[in-house]
Amino acid sequence: MAKIGYIMIMEQQSILSITQRFGTQEACISYLESIRWPDGPVCTNCGSHHIHNRKDSHRYLCRDCNHSFSVTVGTIMHASKLPLPKWFAAIFLIVNAKKGISSLQLSRDINVNKNTAWYMQKRIRKAMSGSDGLLKGIVEVDESYLGGSMTNMRKSYKKELGIYPGGMEHKKPVLGMMQRKGSVKVMVIDKADAKTIRPLLDRHIDASSEVVTDGFGAYRMLHRTHAKHITLNHSKNIMTAGKYNTSRLDSFWTTIKRAIVGQYHRVSPEHLQGYLDEIAFKFNNKGKDLFNLLICKIIQGRNEIATL
Ligand SMILES: [Zn+2]
Known part of the structure; x- marks a missing residue:
């Protein structure tokens, strides 16, 4: 030693x-x-x-x-x-x-x-929680729904956020922000809407960044607050535009969901943030x-x- x-x-x-x-x-x-x-x-x-x-x-x-x-x-x-x-x-x-x-x-x-x-x-x-400064460069942003029994149901949630169909009431929206070749920040949010998400993007992503998202409405007009906004139309299966994609964040969500299914079976909403803090700490370090x-x-x- x-x-x-x-x-x-x-x-x-x-x-x-x-x-x-x-x-x-x-x-x-x-x-x-x-x-x-x-x-x-x-x-x-x-x-x-x-x-x-x-x-x-x-x-x-x-x-x-x-x-x-x-x-x-x-x-x-x-x-x-x-x-x-x-x-x-x-x-x-x-x-x-x-x-x-x-x-x-x-x-x-x-x-x-x-x-x-x-x-x-x-x-x-x-x-394990706590941020390590602003994310910079190319930053992938996406939300997911986690907790309870695991299935990514985002698309079906979009119409009526907050009203979760049978058996899904334990899921919470989670915002993920990931710097290319860098750290991830992941946080449970009350609602996946612009009012909730935009201040978080401003707080955690440097204004000089190129932000990659899908076409979800909460991300509109991001070019006003950040240097560049690249929108991928995931609903039309457009997953990449040149060097821009959200594949690293996508695989992070997959890792989390597998871990929840494998180890914890289900994670109740009040423990979800702590669980995410642990995963992000290990991922980032x-x-x-x-x-x-x-x-x-x-x-x-x-x-x-x-x-x-
Ligand atoms: Zn003293």
């Missing part, structure tokens, strides 16, 4: 190597501290470096403002009484499960009860050390998730 800056590079990670390396509360804390405070502890209240280390615990006391704190303050691991080795093992299992892991399976693997596993999974997925990446994200991006 080599230490480069505060990122540990581990070769051939396995659940065994993780539980050996991070088998105690102390080992987890010292790793988190090395990431959060590479130059020694900093008061989480006033930013002072004038800190007293309480020997009998893993808490620190600020000599300037008297604030008592620990390294997990503001992170998903803070509020719970769960030992950190369980969090580390859960993070490893979730990021390395290619097809996802059910909370029931997680509960067995790390020996916690079902509700605890569900709670951990929800928080770990939340930590393919080939990287997901375990360390997520631990760093949790400890460094703590402000984003402090309100959980």
Whole structure:
């Protein structure tokens, strides 16, 4: 194992190597501290470096403002009484499960009860969320309907959005935006209409981008907000125009649907975003050390998730 800056590079990670390396509360804390405070502890209240280390615990006391704190303050691991080795093992299992892991399976693997596993999974997925800046260049945009039992029924939904025919009431519209050779952003939306979709396109896609969509009305006049708008008439089976298509996003939807059918069987609407956050995080960081990446994200991006 080599230490480069505060990122540990581990070769051939396995659940065994993780539980050996991070088998105690102390080992987890010292790793988190090395990431959060590479130059020694900093008061989480006033930013002072004038800190007293309480020997009998893993808490620190600020000599300037008297604030008592620990390294997990503001992170998903803070509020719970769960030992950190369980969090580390859960993070490893979730990021390395290619097809996802059910909370029931997680509960067995790390020996916690079902509700605890569900709670951990929800928080770990939340930590995977968050955007990495604007999408640029050629950006494919499309919506799909996900959740419940899987069939892409978009066309039949179009006429009466929000009124789902028998058995489909669990499906939610989902907006996908994917940069060519780049990241995907995927979000559950209330309604697949222009009023909902357009502000999201403005917020997540750089104005200099070439945006590729089908002929759905919500995408009309996109050339007013973005450099170029390429419309493919999917209903007439026109799937490509020169270098423009939505095939990468199409295959992403297929992956999600297969995963939902294969692992989760059905995903209820309230859990769909968390599920999508997990898939997008794995997709966007393919080939990287997901375990360390997520631990760093949790400890460094703590402000984003402090309100959980
Ligand atoms: Zn302080």
